[in-house]
Amino acid sequence: NAGVTQTPKFQVLKTGQSMTLQCAQDMNHEYMSWYRQDPGMGLRLIHYSVGAGITDQGEVPNGYNVSRSTTEDFPLRLLSAAPSQTSVYFCASSFSGGVDEQYFGPGTRLTVT
Amino acid sequence: GQSLEQPSEVTAVEGAIVQINCTYQTSGFYGLSWYQQHDGGAPTFLSYNGLDGLEETGRFSSFLSRSDSYGYLLLQELQMKDSASYFCAVKAAGNKLTFGGGTRVLVKP
Numbered sequence: 575n576a577g578v579t580q581t582p583k584f585q586v587l588k589t590g591q592s593m594t595l596q597c598a599q600d601m602n603h604e605y606m607s608w609y610r611q612d613p614g615m616g617l618r619l620i621h622y623s624v625g626a627g628i629t630d631q632g633e634v635p636n637g638y639n640v641s642r643s644t645t646e647d648f649p650l651r652l653l654s655a656a657p658s659q660t661s662v663y664f665c666a667s668s669f670s671g672g673v674d675e676q677y678f679g680p681g682t683r684l685t686v687t
Numbered sequence: 688g689q690s691l692e693q694p695s696e697v698t699a700v701e702g703a704i705v706q707i708n709c710t711y712q713t714s715g716f717y718g719l720s721w722y723q724q725h726d727g728g729a730p731t732f733l734s735y736n737g738l739d740g741l742e743e744t745g746r747f748s749s750f751l752s753r754s755d756s757y758g759y760l761l762l763q764e765l766q767m768k769d770s771a772s773y774f775c776a777v778k779a780a781g782n783k784l785t786f787g788g789g790t791r792v793l794v795k796p
Contacts, residue, residue, distance in 0.1 A: 607784070616774055616786040617730065632783060664729060676720075676784065678729040 576600050580665050580679035587655040587686045595650040595682050597665030603677070605668045606648040607632070608640065610661040611681075617664060623648055655686045689713040689779050691787035698793045705762045707790045709775035712756060717778040719751050719758045724789070725771045733760070733773075762792070770794045 581596045599606065607622035609632075619632030623642040637659060639651040648667075652659060662683050666676040691711045699705045709719065718737035722730040734742050736751035736758060748761040762769055772789040779785065 609786075614789075616788045619783055619785070622783065633785070666730075675732040675735070676722075676730075678731070680729050 578665055578667055578677050578679035580663075580682050582682060583680065584683050585685070587652070587684065589655060589657060589686060591655050593652050593655070595652070595663055595665075595684075597648045597650065597679060598646050599648075599665075599667040599677070600646065601667060601677065602645060603667035603669055604645070605670060605676075606642065607666050607676075608638070608648070608650045609664045609666065610634065610659075611664060612661050620650065620663075652684075657686045660684060660686045689777060689783075689785040691775055691777060691785065693773075693775055693787045693790045695788070696791045696793070698795065699765055700795050701765055701767060703765050705765060705792060707760045707762070707773050707775075707792070709758045709760070709787055710756055711758075711775070711777050711787075713777050713779040713785070715779045716753065716756075719749070720776045720778070720784075721747075721749050721760045722774045722776060722786075723771050724774065730774065765794050767794050767796070 578599045604625045608620040609617035611617045618634050620638050621640040623629045626645050629640050662681050664681050665679040668676045693709045720735045721733040724730045734749040741750045746763045751758040772791050774786050774789045776786045
């Protein structure tokens with residue numbers, strides 16, 4: 575049981591490039607979400623999904639797209655990277671949303687130059 | 688929207704007790720969670736309060752007062768390994784989880 579996995583661990587992008595951050599979980603959780611964490615700050619919700627085929631926006635969705643074609647996978651796409659998107663990105667999953675324990679992946683450290 | 692307030696930093700010595708307060712403003716409140724995060728690591732779940740009162744899990748306890756929009760995390764018998772950041776988080780309307788800015792706890796020998 576691997577839990578929540580994220581790839582890559584580190585990434586450097588140039589302004590304007592696009593990329594996809596991968597997230598997968600093997601716990602059959604319905605709820606998955608993406609957060610970003612800037613240095614010395616809390617986590618801010620980007621997008622979330624309550625099940626396959628269902629996604630919704632969080633607090634800071636601009637510049638990011640998501641899709642949820644399977645229960646296991648929830649990729650995050652950066653459409654045109656900007657320096658303001660330099661951050662650590664965490665994916666999380668849980669059975670029924672924030673009421674229950676959220677399991678976090680190890681994070682992706684993204685730098686946009 | 689939602690907002691949460693918690694102190695930015697707390698320093699204490701090994702063996703001491705630390706209380707981290709969290710006040711929140713939100714709509715459609717479901718409950719208050721606490722997460723621990725060591726430097727360079729991912730957040731890990733500590734506790735959840737859906738109802739008023741105290742929840743105890745080993746050396747850590749968490750309290751909630753819904754009428755006061757207030758909760759706290761109590762760390763007892765502090766150990767060096769407890770040096771980390773601690774976040775309160777609320778689940779409110781729309782199934783969204785909102786985190787506070789975090790409290791950095793520094794444990795000194």
